[in-house]
Amino acid sequence: xxxxxxxxxxxxxxxxxxxxxxxxxxxxxxxxxxxxxxxxxxxxxxxxxxxxxxxxxxxxxxxxxxxxxxxxxxxxxxxxxxxxxxxxxxxxxxxxxxxxxxxxxxxxxxxxxxxxxxxxxxxxxxxxxxxxxxxxxxxxxxxxxxxxxxxxxxxxxxxxxxxxxxxxxxxxxxxxxxxxxxxxxxxxxxxxxxxxxxxxxxxxxxxxxxxxxxxxxxxxxxxxxxxxxxxxxxxxx
Numbered sequence: 526x527x528x529x530x531x532x533x534x535x536x537x538x539x540x541x542x543x544x545x546x547x548x549x550x551x552x553x554x555x556x557x558x559x560x561x562x563x564x565x566x567x568x569x570x571x572x573x574x575x576x577x578x579x580x581x582x583x584x585x586x587x588x589x590x591x592x593x594x595x596x597x598x599x600x601x602x603x604x605x606x607x608x609x610x611x612x613x614x615x616x617x618x619x620x621x622x623x624x625x626x627x628x629x630x631x632x633x634x635x636x637x638x639x640x641x642x643x644x645x646x647x648x649x650x651x652x653x654x655x656x657x658x659x660x661x662x663x664x665x666x667x668x669x670x671x672x673x674x675x676x677x678x679x680x681x682x683x684x685x686x687x688x689x690x691x692x693x694x695x696x697x698x699x700x701x702x703x704x705x706x707x708x709x710x711x712x713x714x715x716x717x718x719x720x721x722x723x724x725x726x727x728x729x730x731x732x733x734x735x736x737x738x739x740x741x742x743x744x745x746x747x748x749x750x751x752x753x754x755x756x757x758x759x760x761x762x
Contacts, residue, residue, distance in 0.1 A: 535735045539596060542735070545742045546593040553749040554586050560756050574625070577632050578752070581618055585748050588614065592741045599727075601734045602719065605712035608741030612705055615748045616691045616698060622755040623695035630685060637684040709737065 561579055564570050570578070592607045621628040643663055650657040691702035712719055712733065723730060753760065 533732060533736075535732050538735045538739050542738045542742045543593070543596060545746065546589050546596075550589055550742070550745055550749060551586070553746075553753065554582055556758060557582055557749065557752050557756065560758060564756075573632055574628055577621065577628060581614065581621065581748075582752065584614055585611065585618075585745055588741070589745050592738060592745075595734070596738065599730065599734075601724070601730045601737070602713055602715070604734045604737040604741065605709045608737045608744065609706060609709040609713055611741045611744035611748065612702070612709065613687045615744045615751070616687050616696055616702065618748045618751045618755075619696040619698075620690045620693060622751060623693070627693075627695075634684040641684065705740070709740070712737065 561575065561582070565575055588607050588610045592604065592611070595604045595607065617631060621631050643660070647657050647660055688702060688706070690696060691698040712723075723733070750760075
């Protein structure tokens with residue numbers, strides 16, 4: 526990495542990121558998809574875990590496609606946001622790959638997230654003085670799914686935070702996750718520093734966007750490598 530910002534070759538970094546997003550990462554994800562098709566045919570995974578793995582692959586692919594769309598455009602916050610998404614996906618890929626128990630916890634958390642959305646919606650309705658007519662039906666359906674699919678007598682909104690998952694054994698991003706996540710968040714959200722301090726500096730924004738794109742590509746590549754290792758896909762020597 527260049528020690529002087531003036532030595533940073535934005536065009537070179539952008540071209541390298543484009544090659545990864547257009548060719549290398551899609552090729553690796555296609556390898557993974559073919560292996561998952563074979564796993565499905567052999568019934569080698571429990572259905573829920575196969576579905577979870579497929580969804581993680583799709584999430585990496587979707588975010589890479591979105592990151593590619595930001596390139597050559599003035600999209601600094603979007604690039605930062607997507608890079609942050611790919612960092613979080615790296616955490617979840619590694620976390621779920623550690624054990625069946627970890628994967629099941631993340632699987633369960635889909636319902637916990639749904640419960641959190643329901644609670645937020647209820648509070649929004651209350652704040653606006655609107656009657657929440659669907660609350661009881663939604664709660665009943667959510668509990669039915671929790672009971673029938675997950676064997677849970679009760680479902681709460683206490684999902685596992687990604688920052689905690691990053692520190693668990695086998696994920697081991699630990700103290701690195703927080704600074705990376707916070708720095709990307711500073712540019713993903715309309716903070717004072719972004720709105721009042723950065724957005725009017727065109728060249729600085731262009732350089733930062735290239736940096737964040739490179740970060741996103743790195744997290745995506747690490748996520749695909751982790752998935753390949755979990756699935757036993759050999760790496761070229």
